[in-house]
Amino acid sequence: MDRVKNIEKLEETGKIWDLAVIGGGASGLGVALDALSRGLSVVLVEKADFAKGTSSRSTKLVHGGVRYLAQGDVMLVFEALKERGRLLKNAPHLTHNQPFIIPIYTFFDKLQYSVGLKIYDWMAGKLRLGKSKFITKGETIKRLPKVKQEGLKGGVVYHDGQFDDARLALSIAMTCNELGGNMLNYTKVNALIKNNKGKITGIQVRDLIGKKNYQIKANMVINATGVFADKILQLDQPSAPKSIQPSQGIHLVVDQSFIGGKDALMIPKTTDGRVLFAVPWQDKLVLGTTDTIRQKAKLEPEALAKEIDFVLETASAYLTKKPTKSDVLSVYAGLRPLAAPKEGSTKTKEISRSHKVIVSDSNLVSITGGKWTTFRKMGEDTVNQFSKVSGKSIGKSQSAGIKYHGYTEHPQEGHWKGYGSNAEKIQKMIQDDPKLGELLHSEYPYTLAEVIWAVKYEMAIKVEDILARRLRILFLDAKAAKSIAPKVAQLMAKMFGKNEDWINEELSDFEKTANKYILK
Numbered sequence: 001m002d003r004v005k006n007i008e009k010l011e012e013t014g015k016i017w018d019l020a021v022i023g024g025g026a027s028g029l030g031v032a033l034d035a036l037s038r039g040l041s042v043v044l045v046e047k048a049d050f051a052k053g054t055s056s057r058s059t060k061l062v063h064g065g066v067r068y069l070a071q072g073d074v075m076l077v078f079e080a081l082k083e084r085g086r087l088l089k090n091a092p093h094l095t096h097n098q099p100f101i102i103p104i105y106t107f108f109d110k111l112q113y114s115v116g117l118k119i120y121d122w123m124a125g126k127l128r129l130g131k132s133k134f135i136t137k138g139e140t141i142k143r144l145p146k147v148k149q150e151g152l153k154g155g156v157v158y159h160d161g162q163f164d165d166a167r168l169a170l171s172i173a174m175t176c177n178e179l180g181g182n183m184l185n186y187t188k189v190n191a192l193i194k195n196n197k198g199k200i201t202g203i204q205v206r207d208l209i210g211k212k213n214y215q216i217k218a219n220m221v222i223n224a225t226g227v228f229a230d231k232i233l234q235l236d237q238p239s240a241p242k243s244i245q246p247s248q249g250i251h252l253v254v255d256q257s258f259i260g261g262k263d264a265l266m267i268p269k270t271t272d273g274r275v276l277f278a279v280p281w282q283d284k285l286v287l288g289t290t291d292t293i294r295q296k297a298k299l300e301p302e303a304l305a306k307e308i309d310f311v312l313e314t315a316s317a318y319l320t321k322k323p324t325k326s327d328v329l330s331v332y333a334g335l336r337p338l339a340a341p342k343e344g345s346t347k348t349k350e351i352s353r354s355h356k357v358i359v360s361d362s363n364l365v366s367i368t369g370g371k372w373t374t375f376r377k378m379g380e381d382t383v384n385q386f387s388k389v390s391g392k393s394i395g396k397s398q399s400a401g402i403k404y405h406g407y408t409e410h411p412q413e414g415h416w417k418g419y420g421s422n423a424e425k426i427q428k429m430i431q432d433d434p435k436l437g438e439l440l441h442s443e444y445p446y447t448l449a450e451v452i453w454a455v456k457y458e459m460a461i462k463v464e465d466i467l468a469r470r471l472r473i474l475f476l477d478a479k480a481a482k483s484i485a486p487k488v489a490q491l492m493a494k495m496f497g498k499n500e501d502w503i504n505e506e507l508s509d510f511e512k513t514a515n516k517y518i519l520k
């Protein structure tokens with residue numbers, strides 16, 4: 001993806017795009033992908049970096065949602081299981097089959113989870129990832145060496161998918177770019193353009209890097225801004241009521257030794273009725289999550305002290321090696337873009353977890369809610385509105401069969417896996433110039449070559465883009481990320497032809513962000 005070239009395409013006079021998508025998270029990317037699969041022309045603008053919002057802050061599960069099954073939301077689970085299967089097929093380099101174990105402490109739990117997960121297996125049909133089964137106490141301890149053993153009767157194993165959320169977003173953005181989409185990060189929508197009938201005909205954007213405004217004309221404009229959806233709805237209609245209720249979920253990242261194996265732990269009902277996940281991810285362990293109503297939509301939400309305590313206390317109740325604040329390598333928070341509850345209520349339980357496509361009187365199409373796993377179906381449902389909005393015909397969606405950028409049936413192991421078929425190209429860079437094989441940090445596998453790759457081909461613009469979303473080290477070990485920021489900034493400055501001032505500004509920006517991921 002070449003940002004300079006993509007910005008130039010905005011200068012083409014008289015161009016009318018079929019779709020202008022606002023937001024470069026899972027929802028916007030799903031819309032762009034589906035529209036491109038039907039031969040429509042697409043421009044997508046993201047005000048920060050791709051997946052800077054909620055889409056890089058998930059639990060990293062490609063899942064049907066076992067807990068929604070318990071809540072009786074059968075259709076949602078059916079749909080998600082189908083999408084789970086497709087995602088694992090289309091992006092084997094960024095996803096994998098992850099076994100989960102629910103430790104069993106009562107006979108009732110054994111019955112409940114064994115039956116529930118058999119139904120989950122059956123619902124996945126051919127796309128099932130593995131059979132769920134009851135395992136003995138001995139095997140549970142073997143597979144989860146650090147699980148609480150007191151009162152343990154065994155475990156129920158089931159399978160879901162796991163993924164690298166931000167790198168998947170990038171891979172989809174690159175796929176869209178290859179299909180002819182014009183993908184732009186650091187490009188913010190400031191206004192909606194309307195005709196004299198009050199119908200939307202385009203967007204006004206600001207290139208935050210080149211500091212220039214552009215008008216983009218489009219037959220359909222899509223608001224895929226997650227927790228920021230109301231801001232766009234208010235650009236359309238200043239008196240628009242609140243439709244989104246942000247609900248925060250935090251995760252703590254600790255060393256993998258706290259679980260001691262490769263299987264994930266899932267507690268369907270903690271003492272206060274929530275779900276707890278302890279999932280191995282990129283050689284660390286992700287613990288989460290919470291569900292806390294927040295009033296403001298923020299790009300960089302912060303974990304509350306009570307959320308941190310809750311996750312540590314709950315994890316400690318089920319693990320024999322108990323994590324404390326000093327063990328936390330990174331803390332990250334994300335906001336669920338849930339549909340706002342009815343007036344007067346603040347209970348998240350009453351808020352729908354499925355997605356909604358809303359067409360406003362002005363023809364602005366908003367996609368809200370949903371989850372990462374179903375991003376493609378959300379896109380398809382949104383693009384289905386194209387004929388109604390534009391009066392033009394469209395073909396059938398083909399997005400379910402598209403393989404994502406970097407697809408390879410046999411990805412390499414370790415951190416190279418996420419690059420898929422590009423891994424060899426980066427390794428060739430190192431072969432040609434061994435200096436590029438230098439590690440950015442002695443304890444992590446990331447190399448100088450990957451920084452160059454990210455700048456050249458993955459539209460990385462800021463130091464944070466590299467350390468948070470291209471290499472994920474900010475999410476894995478925030479202090480380590482801070483320590484390598486100067487090296488990354490120097491290299492980027494050289495590539496962009498920037499001076500010391502740029503380096504200092506970048507480092508100060510990154511430090512402010514990274515400090516939010518470090519527990520004091």
Ligand SMILES: Cc1cc2nc3c(=O)[nH]c(=O)nc-3n(C[C@H](O)[C@H](O)[C@H](O)COP(=O)(O)OP(=O)(O)OC[C@H]3O[C@@H](n4cnc5c(N)ncnc54)[C@H](O)[C@@H]3O)c2cc1C
Nearest residue numbers: 023025026027047053054055058059061189226249372373
């Ligand atoms: C804690 C947590 C855990 C989760 N775990 C999972 C999970 O394990 N599996 C799963 O399937 N789902 C999970 N989800 C759900 C999933 O992450 C979200 O549903 C999804 O990421 C939302 O994507 P989005 O594109 O709607 O929003 P976002 O990712 O927030 O994207 C919206 C984008 O719009 C941009 N934007 C806003 N205003 C403008 C503007 N004016 N101009 C241009 N761009 C703009 C923002 O910068 C942002 O990048 C989780 C969610 C949370 C909060």
